[in-house]
Amino acid sequence: MAVSRWMAAAEKKALAEGKSRAAAIDAVGDYFYRGDIAHRIDAFSRANGGLLRYDDMASFRLQPEEPVSTEYHNYKVYKPGFWSQGPTMLESLNILEGYDLRSMGFNSAEYIHTVTEALKLAYADRDTYFGDPKFVDVPEATLLSKAYAAERRKEIGHMASMDFRPGIINGKRGKHPTEMDIARTKIDDALMASDTTCVDAIDKDGVVFSATPSGAWLPSVIAGDTGIPLTERAQQFILVPGSPNELAGGKRPRVTLSPTIVTEQGKPFLALSTPGGDNQEQSLIQLFFNVVEFGDNSQAAVEAPRFQTRHLVSGAELAARGHKIGYRSRWNSGAAPVMIRVTPEGVIEAGADPYGYRVAHAY
Numbered sequence: 001m002a003v004s005r006w007m008a009a010a011e012k013k014a015l016a017e018g019k020s021r022a023a024a025i026d027a028v029g030d031y032f033y034r035g036d037i038a039h040r041i042d043a044f045s046r047a048n049g050g051l052l053r054y055d056d057m058a059s060f061r062l063q064p065e066e067p068v069s070t071e072y073h074n075y076k077v078y079k080p081g082f083w084s085q086g087p088t089m090l091e092s093l094n095i096l097e098g099y100d101l102r103s104m105g106f107n108s109a110e111y112i113h114t115v116t117e118a119l120k121l122a123y124a125d126r127d128t129y130f131g132d133p134k135f136v137d138v139p140e141a142t143l144l145s146k147a148y149a150a151e152r153r154k155e156i157g158h159m160a161s162m163d164f165r166p167g168i169i170n171g172k173r174g175k176h177p178t179e180m181d182i183a184r185t186k187i188d189d190a191l192m193a194s195d196t197t198c199v200d201a202i203d204k205d206g207v208v209f210s211a212t213p214s215g216a217w218l219p220s221v222i223a224g225d226t227g228i229p230l231t232e233r234a235q236q237f238i239l240v241p242g243s244p245n246e247l248a249g250g251k252r253p254r255v256t257l258s259p260t261i262v263t264e265q266g267k268p269f270l271a272l273s274t275p276g277g278d279n280q281e282q283s284l285i286q287l288f289f290n291v292v293e294f295g296d297n298s299q300a301a302v303e304a305p306r307f308q309t310r311h312l313v314s315g316a317e318l319a320a321r322g323h324k325i326g327y328r329s330r331w332n333s334g335a336a337p338v339m340i341r342v343t344p345e346g347v348i349e350a351g352a353d354p355y356g357y358r359v360a361h362a363y
Contacts, residue, residue: 010035034058037226044224052230067261070144072097075269075292078261082140083132086258089281091122093288094149095156102293107305115289116309117156119282121165128166128174131244132252138244139169176243196275198259200340202268202348210259210271212280260284268342274353276335279308283335291341298339298351306335 014027031037038057045052067078070090077093079086095118104111125143133140142148152167166174196214201207214231221230233255237247245254258280262270270291274283283306290301336353343349 029062032057033060037228040226041223041228041230044226045230048221050230068140068144070094073292074265076263076266077288078263079258081133082130082138083252083254084258085126085130085254085256085278085281086260087130087140087144088119088122088126089258089260089285090144091125091149091152092118092281092285094144094146095121095153096285097146098150098153101289106290106294107307112307113160114156115285116307117161118153119285119309120161121152121155121167122281123278124164124166124176125174126254128176129169129244130254131246132254135248135251136244142169143167196257196277198273198275198338200259200271200273200338202271202340202342204348206268206342208261208268208271210261210273212257212259212273212275214257214275256280258284260288262288270339270341272337272339274335274337279335282306282308283337287337287339291339297343298341298349300351302337302339302351302353308335 010028010031011024014024015021019027034057038054041052041057042054044050065081068081068087068090069076069078070093071077072093077090079090081087092115096115099114101111101114104114129138129143131138148167155161155165164176166176168174196212199209199211199213201209214233222228223230233253234247236245236253236255237251238245239247247253256277259273260271262272270288272284272287274280276283286304286306287301290296290304291298296304336355338350338352340348340350
């Protein structure tokens, strides 16, 4: 029996018992995590050498969390917390707020160099300091402060930096495990799957929704006859003692998934997200700038050429600054963003990357 039938049956039973719709939804969750489905997943895991158990499912409780955010001029950008890579974009915005990006020109060498160098610094902080805040003490306030961004901005020069440079926290520069500390295993290309997607919506009442659901990079394992895929996000843990993203029971890995909501002076403005692993923040920040700095509408912002640290635009000048230049096809960019915007006139417009087989609707 497919999982959808089980869930529908649980909801129908709860409604027949006179429960409200909200209570019925809770009953479905209980049936999934603490009912027959959880036992079936347990049995499948045991039979196939897995570690997931019924007790793991039964003890799980979804806990809503406040987003993290920063202000960029008149805009407020909201992202998921430090167990995702979301704050990477926020730190990058704080650093780049100190530049006149518009005067640099869209995708000019100076613009690409500056944005790239800011992203390098923010990603170094991600890999050094980010982890599940329920398990590690992440210096959240410092990483997202304007004062910290001002210090990081001083590290951006005219030439490209090839260094891995986490920021200085409490007088000490962080240290990330070196390549000597990490063992890597080559994964056959045939096993890789691009199964991340994204959903964004804004309605007439100003309710904004952004999500980036994913089963991870590898094909998911289906748990027996349940129809439920068990994802492999635990691959994003690091098996190095002392890392904030070190593997631990009950801990969330520092995932790449990073939906985005933006308001303008308190009013709904943008919902945007994309698949693409580490390229998510790089793509989304460019879409954001395409709209707020260069005046694009949603579709133009999504279709505009993007760079991923080594993307070629004005290549000779970028190479002269020390960047390593390479090309990637639109069909192989990794990211395939979707954006929905509320215009100053109150019109809801949408844009989707046609090269990523994405569709956008605005009603």
